[in-house]
Amino acid sequence: GAVVSQHPSRVICKSGTSVKIECRSLDFQATTMFWYRQFPKKSLMLMATSNEGSKATYEQGVEKDKFLINHASLTLSTLTVTSAHPEDSSFYICSARDLMGDRVGETQYFGPGTRLLVL
């Protein structure tokens, strides 16, 4: 159980275009999903916390107008990188937290990640 998928796994785009990344919890409902970014040989940096049906909460330094997050259902959150530039090239990873809310439910399960390359 506790499987999280991401799509696409890899995307190459031209500078100035927008890219949408989907994150789905396949076998559980997730009230909260998180989006991370990881640069090579660096740790994961939390970008934003997404709660179903409400606006995402962005971490300091993350531009909410550039990284649009939508969490329309308990199983789907999307991250759209708008007007992407080469410096946005990174490994984007989502995670989802189980709805159950007990101590075990605090565990986050990670998607496989999306590697974005902006030319």
Next chain:
Amino acid sequence: QKEVEQNSGPLSVPEGAIASLNCTYSDRGSQSFFWYRQYSGKSPELIMFIYSNGDKEDGRFTAQLNKASQYVSLLIRDSQPSDSATYLCAVRDKLSFGAGTTVTVRA
């Protein structure tokens, strides 16, 4: 002070040895602690979580939590080459990650 700090490594251990990873955290009120393993180019996968002081064992892995000293550690017994990865310590439900410790197990 960073919220979560790990011994940066890299850590190299011979096959069959014990690998010891340490993590300290700054928020004394933190309640939940997680160890993740990340292979190169892949996303993190959960190894263990721990909430209570003391040891928690799961197979070859043992997590140790000491809230008074604000540290959490991970021991990998009988290390295998397949354990070679970066290990990430994370704290709280909105996970704050340490920088990770890269472990290499020499055959």
